[in-house]
Amino acid sequence: MSNLINVYQQRPAAAHAESPLFHAGLEQLAGKGSARAGVTVREKKLLGHLTLRGDAKDPAFAGGVHKALGLELPVALTLVAAGDTSLQWLAPDEWLLIVPSGSEFAVEQKLREALEGQHISIVNVSGGQTLLELTGPKVREVLMKSTSYDVHPSNFPAGKAVGTHFAKSQLVIRHTAEDTWELLIRRSFSDYFWLWLQDASAEFGLAIKA
């Protein structure tokens, strides 16, 4: 690999890790919420997050990505997934790749190898964001309280992902399965979103899954 880019293993082999919502003590709260919760929240924490930039119109780019990940580049406002790996369109030349915790360094190297010689960018942003998974019959109502984007299945089917306004900030909403949604939130805003979600779910009953 060239030394044009400074790439290194940023995650320690063994060290105490605190996800963005570590301070909320979600593990201690698990199972203690409402028995018939309208909304269940789980932090999918400490995953590997890589921001990928490149030229979507260049077949070599799409080919390289496919070669490294086995995934097609998703088109606008969608995400594709295979197992624990997902690839989401963020902008015309930008994608978010989420991989199992700790594999991000190896995946980045594999991608860089497959895209050798192309003008691309891969940036490890694992420490800066986290995923919140929301399930339950009242998730849509909570989303409707929070964002002006239309979350009705006719406009927001499973497989769609949208960066949008949420409460007084922004995040990415991912509709991953019929009753499952994910919020991609930035670390520094995570406390605000967590407070907001607790408040917005209060009337429906909230449960936490570890």
Add this chain to the structure above:
Amino acid sequence: MSQVNRLASGGRVDRSQPLTFSFNGQSYQGFAGDTLAAALLANGVDIVGRSFKYSRPRGIVAAGAEEPNAVLQIGSTEAAQIPNVRATQQALYAGLVASSTNGWPSVNTDLMGILGKVGGKMMPPGFYYKTFMYPQNLWLTYEKYIRKAAGLGRAPTAVDPDSYDYMNQHCDVLVVGAGPAGLAAALAAARSGARVILADEQEEFGGSLLSTRETLDGKPAADWAAQVITELSGMPEVTLLPRSTVNGYHDHNFLTIHQRLTDHLGEIAPLGMVRQRMHRVRATRVVLATGAHERPLVYANNDVPGNMLADAVSTYVRRYGVAPGKQLVLSTNNDYAYRVVLDWLDAGLQVVAVADARSNPRGSWVEEARKRGVRILTGSAVVEAAGSKRVTAARICAIDVQSHKVSSPGEVLDCDLIVSSGGYSPVVHLASHLGGRPTWREDILAFVPGEGGFQKRLCAGAVNGVFGLGDALADGFEAGVSAAAEAGFKAVSASLPQVAVRLEEPSLALFQVPHDKPTARAPKQFVDLQNDVTAAGIELATREGFESVEHVKRYTALGFGTDQGKLGNINGLAIAARSLGISIPQMGTTMFRPNYTPVTFGAVAGRHCGALFEPKRYTAMQSWHLQNGAEFEDVGQWKRPWYFPKAGEDLHAAVARECLAVRNAVGILDASTLGKIDIQGPDAREFLNRVYSNAWTKLDVGKARYGLMCKEDGMVFDDGVTACLADNHFLMTTTTGGAARVMEWLEIYHQTEWPELKVYFTSVTDHWATMTLSGPNSRKLLAEVTDIDLDKDAFPFMTWKEGQVGGVPARVFRISFTGELSYEVNVQADYALGVWEKIIEAGKKHGLTPYGTETMHELRAEKGFIIVGQDTDGSVTPDDLNMGWCVGRTKPFSWIGWRGMNREDSLREDRKQLIGLKPVDPNKVLPEGAQLVFDPKQTVPMQMVGHVTSSYMSVALGYSFAMGVVKGGLKRMGERVFAPLADGSLIEAEIVSSVFYDPKGDRQNV
């Protein structure tokens, strides 16, 4: 006295559920299903308040949103106070506490009433403008007393215990109003498969169907309504919003709906429930089925309690089983009003007479009344009501509408209830919110919604001037079909219930009833009851030259306040038109603005209050900061540790201690909030050359450099250190507050100006946590927790290294914002707290002290380092900052700001320039922001030559010092400037270099 006016049977109230409530301190009983107004009328409460200006006793007039008088204060505790609740819209609940908003000491014996009787003559429209205008400086005094004497409810002074929120809705068809037309429209649209929202302000869906005497398919109309509601509630794409007022129609078919979720249950929402919700709806099509308000006739003393609207009395009788009187007189100009007569007779009560302004009415309902023996006086109207606290009689005269004259002395008939109907005014408010002017239809004597224009809406039913029940149903269904079709859904065919066919005759244009005396001399004829506007007042306004309807409105207060002209508007402009000798359409109508009815502030605020008022951003070390007693400072949305006080320390003591610790030992700062942007690509270096003022071509891998960023005008807008991580890879840092702005700036320039440059930017602000070790002991301390070679030659100033810190992979930058030996440790944020704690532990024997932003600010100022936004204000060039060394004057490609900073004005020698200020008295601290002058003896206004930008008392220096900008300051070293302060004192200071501490930089280079 227990429900004296409650009928023995009938109504939709639940007589098995009696509810106790209180009004003005007295306890009453009503039934579940009552509105507060229905319950008050059931108990024979005639007077609900005193009028705004004349303090006349007032009773309930209407049964819905148009009620002008029964605007009450609700709440048993201070926190639960709700002002301006219309009793006609408030469901009764057990324990409801209500009181009048006007009237002291009580509504029944009001001292103001006596003053009002006297004062009335002295208080024509414009009274306040005319009387209290001069002298101007007394206005504040006047205002205090005027406010006390007038006004409606009061706001609570305690904290609101309830919660409120928003719901963002999207639909194909929003139907406003669930009366006959609205239900039919919703049904048609829903059956076609569209996403439908049906909103209605009342407790129950159905509107007039709940109280009409008409039948559908031979059954009570309410049965059909129930059947439709059942069908709609079973459809997954239909959202039903009862108790929800569509209050605003905004641009792009965005409507706001105020839903009252628990106001029918109690004054405070039950635990876990949201009290009110604001629905923010984006609708592809809107069907307005807002109905119509009955228009009262304007006659003398028409405000005495016992004067009511015809429809409202029908509603009280049929829907609530309440008869607000015994002997009824009706004054009307139309057929529909005869329904109240039949309803009254059905309830077994006495109809004294009907005065019909038309000469020979023969409609079906008229004939039915006639057949039942009702005395009908044609060509006549109620000219004057008698009574003070309750109607005792009505004087009915023959009138000549054409010449606006009374043509007979008339007869006085004893009665306790006068109901009037001057026809219907369609509720055109929502249709007008975006500026569409209503149009006058002479055939129905009403304004109907004008062209929708940019509103994508249809109107149906009474709002469209379609008043008959069968026609309204058909009109509604058709509108629902069209709306769904326009939203892309297939039409369904109509299946509507049958309505009996009747002969209906047109009404006669009658608004103000003539009186024997001229309007100005006759007893008061009220047009707008809430604002105490009389027919005489409107005539006076036109005589005084107010010809535009908007001016008449503002001069008289017609249609002001919470009323918004619901009852009085049309009558008022008809009177103005007659007075001016023009037609109603020539007169035109005033416009309506959101909101249709008042909305609580809670619903407007939603959840954006308290802890959720504004996002608060935290770093990965926040829990440690809290445990260690940090005080926090807001920097943008970030909460940054400001200082870490020990027991007994104030800000100054803590900062003095923290400063000394950094200068003499070592300190640690959480610098995670600085913006960080990862830049990759073969053209990254060239891009930096173009966005920074200085040159980047020769920055080697492993090195870092300070950069200034300017806007096109050559003025500094951000700064920071950028490091070269690899040939095609840089890490840029920005100010905390400028992070998002700079990121956007880079993207804009890349995408619009230089798309050919191969470079990508990615924000990594949140990914990296940054801890700064600063002070002479920092090397020794860091050495204990890292495997990086910290030797001064191996790791010199302005370079970076990769290695382990506290067992975690890190990038360490040797850069300094304090002027001391400093290392910035960057690790993935997930691991930062552990690393921080290891450093703190290792730092104990090195005198490690955590410090906050205040200490950082002071230390950097001692070194003359600027803070963008504090020492700059968007009007300073790098040269103004004496930072010409940071300008790449020979860079080959022009860069942002170069042209701007070379304009003639940017090169003036007497521009304000950044300098240091040393107060002559070393103990005096210049206030930041203080203006500076050269000559303190000049007369005010003095010529100001600059101001103080940063100012501190330095422990390390032993004296106070400041930075500031002074005209031509860089050539004035050693000269004196003066800061004249607001308290009259003066601080004298010497202009010196802005670098106070270690000017050669020995300490940071060790």
